[in-house]
Amino acid sequence: MADPHPQADTRERILDAGERLFMAHGYEGTSMRQITSEAAVNLAAVNYHFGSKESLMQEVFRRRLDGLNDERMAVLDRLEAEAGDQAVKPSLIVDAFFGTLLRMADDESRGGMTFLRLLGRTLTEPSEFIRAFLAHEYKTVMDRYKEALFRALPEVPKAEIVWRFHFMLGATSYAIAGTDALRLVTDWQIEAEDSTDRLDRLVPRLMPFLLGGLRAPLPNFE
Amino acid sequence: MADPHPQADTRERILDAGERLFMAHGYEGTSMRQITSEAAVNLAAVNYHFGSKESLMQEVFRRRLDGLNDERMAVLDRLEAEAGDQAVKPSLIVDAFFGTLLRMADDESRGGMTFLRLLGRTLTEPSEFIRAFLAHEYKTVMDRYKEALFRALPEVPKAEIVWRFHFMLGATSYAIAGTDALRLVTDWQIEAEDSTDRLDRLVPRLMPFLLGGLRAPLPNFE
DNA sequence: TTATAATTCATACGTTCGTTTTAATCATAG
DNA sequence: CTATGATTAAAACGAACGTATGAATTATAA
Numbered sequence: 001m002a003d004p005h006p007q008a009d010t011r012e013r014i015l016d017a018g019e020r021l022f023m024a025h026g027y028e029g030t031s032m033r034q035i036t037s038e039a040a041v042n043l044a045a046v047n048y049h050f051g052s053k054e055s056l057m058q059e060v061f062r063r064r065l066d067g068l069n070d071e072r073m074a075v076l077d078r079l080e081a082e083a084g085d086q087a088v089k090p091s092l093i094v095d096a097f098f099g100t101l102l103r104m105a106d107d108e109s110r111g112g113m114t115f116l117r118l119l120g121r122t123l124t125e126p127s128e129f130i131r132a133f134l135a136h137e138y139k140t141v142m143d144r145y146k147e148a149l150f151r152a153l154p155e156v157p158k159a160e161i162v163w164r165f166h167f168m169l170g171a172t173s174y175a176i177a178g179t180d181a182l183r184l185v186t187d188w189q190i191e192a193e194d195s196t197d198r199l200d201r202l203v204p205r206l207m208p209f210l211l212g213g214l215r216a217p218l219p220n221f222e
Numbered sequence: 223m224a225d226p227h228p229q230a231d232t233r234e235r236i237l238d239a240g241e242r243l244f245m246a247h248g249y250e251g252t253s254m255r256q257i258t259s260e261a262a263v264n265l266a267a268v269n270y271h272f273g274s275k276e277s278l279m280q281e282v283f284r285r286r287l288d289g290l291n292d293e294r295m296a297v298l299d300r301l302e303a304e305a306g307d308q309a310v311k312p313s314l315i316v317d318a319f320f321g322t323l324l325r326m327a328d329d330e331s332r333g334g335m336t337f338l339r340l341l342g343r344t345l346t347e348p349s350e351f352i353r354a355f356l357a358h359e360y361k362t363v364m365d366r367y368k369e370a371l372f373r374a375l376p377e378v379p380k381a382e383i384v385w386r387f388h389f390m391l392g393a394t395s396y397a398i399a400g401t402d403a404l405r406l407v408t409d410w411q412i413e414a415e416d417s418t419d420r421l422d423r424l425v426p427r428l429m430p431f432l433l434g435g436l437r438a439p440l441p442n443f444e
Numbered sequence: 445t446t447a448t449a450a451t452t453c454a455t456a457c458g459t460t461c462g463t464t465t466t467a468a469t470c471a472t473a474g
Numbered sequence: 475c476t477a478t479g480a481t482t483a484a485a486a487c488g489a490a491c492g493t494a495t496g497a498a499t500t501a502t503a504a
Contacts, residue, residue, distance in 0.1 A: 010451080025349075026248070026347070028250035028251045029250045033490085033492095042454080043453090044453075045451085045452070045453095046493095047493060047494080048450095052493080053492065121346045124343045124395070126247050126343065163427050163431075166396060166397065167428065167431045170393040170394070170395060170397060171389040171390070172392070173396065174345070174392025174393075174395065174396075175385075175388065201443060204441035204442070205441050206385075207441075208438040209385075211438060212438025212439070213431040213435035213438075216434025217434070219423070221423060221426055254461080255460085255461085255462095264481095264483055264484080265483090266463085266465090266482075266483075266484090267483095268463095269462080269463060270480095270482080271481090
């Protein structure tokens with residue numbers, strides 16, 4: 001009897017290998033030959049199925065981000081419906097944006113920790129086409145969440161909210177991307193906790209930090 | 223009369239070009255030919271003066287980081303001397319670490335904004351040798367500042383402090399690295415402020431955020 | 445089974461990469 | 475001035491890069 005997935009879907013295997021290798025070595029640091037070798041497919045398969053290395057990179061992100069951002073939109077829809085004409089609480093907005101992201105770490109079918117680390121690192125990636133692609137991919141969701149925060153914090157200047165959103169993004173990206181990137185720097189902290197432990201506790205640890213920063217006293221530019 | 227700096231110090235010109243190009247395109251994305259072309263030196267000059275591309279990258283960082291970390295140590299020395307047997311206030315510690323860094327942006331002779339952006343991006347760089355080098359370069363200072371924070375916040379578990387230090391690093395790196403990286407995402411915010419304006423106001427904006435996060439309520443891991 | 449399309453394969457193309465080599469040029473001390 | 479070492483220069487190295495080609499193979503449907 002023949003295997004119903006004789007080569008277990010070449011496209012998917014390439015995407016998985018690309019995801020893992022781009023995470024580990026970056027876009028420029030990963031070659032097509034590494035990818036096709038790890039995926040156990042022919043070298044030409046990437047160009048056949050995706051057209052180019054750039055398009056593969058974009059597809060690696062689209063596969064995960066579309067679902068994530070749909071979920072973010074849906075959660076905010078629900079929160080705003082429940083709140084009626086009240087503003088949604090900032091803590092709920094922050095959890096809807098960053099919590100949905102962080103909880104992907106547990107879901108291996110959505111890339112798990114590998115994709116999270118890739119995303120965290122890529123937000124500072126220098127390559128122009130990646131930044132442009134991610135900016136486009138994120139635009140709608142970001143605008144929506146900024147508006148929600150504007151309503152939730154009417155006494156805070158909008159420019160300030162945007163900056164703090166930016167800071168929160170940075171803290172979150174490092175928290176996930178740097179889980180081993182800065183291990184040498186932070187070093188001893190690992191002793192007490194194994195990898196899964198750290199992941200379990202990342203959300204409850206990061207969320208108070210983000211909210212504390214978001215609600216900190218305003219600067220006075222003296 | 224002969225120019226006293228006939229070629230205006232080849233080494234320095236290479237370091238400047240490397241700094242700018244590594245910032246703009248990343249380590250893997252920058253070629254030796256780009257560097258030597260921008261520095262207006264012969265292709266072989268990098269290998270002659272630095273040995274390899276990797277060593278050049280390390281020297282680009284060492285040139286700036288040695289002074290920065292010396293300054294961080296000196297400032298903390300002074301703060302602890304002034305505090306006597308009291309603990310140094312957390313806000314002063316945070317400013318001594320992150321403020322010292324951020325104020326380099328104004329000092330063109332220490333790399334200015336270019337080096338800051340390079341540093342911010344490189345902390346998530348996937349290349350193994352870079353992470354290892356930075357970890358080593360930072361170890362002493364990080365340990366010292368962690369100890370200071372432990373003393374300043376005796377009621378907070380040490381593991382929690384390390385995590386929040388990590389979060390602060392992330393927020394700061396993004397704040398500087400992403401000044402144009404995430405411009406498309408944050409988009410409209412630029413309208414009201416020009417580039418120098420944003421830089422002037424970054425420190426007073428970021429510092430309250432970091433302190434708010436550092437002093438946020440502790441998680442309960444329910 | 446046979447025609448047709450989709451996919452996989454081995455192989456090669458032209459470029460660019462970091463590095464090395466050997467010779468030319470420069471600065472400096474005797 | 476000359477000899478010695480430091481630096482710059484031009485050219486080439488082999489390796490690896492992303493991509494393209496055309497044939498072989500596999501799946502699909504008539």
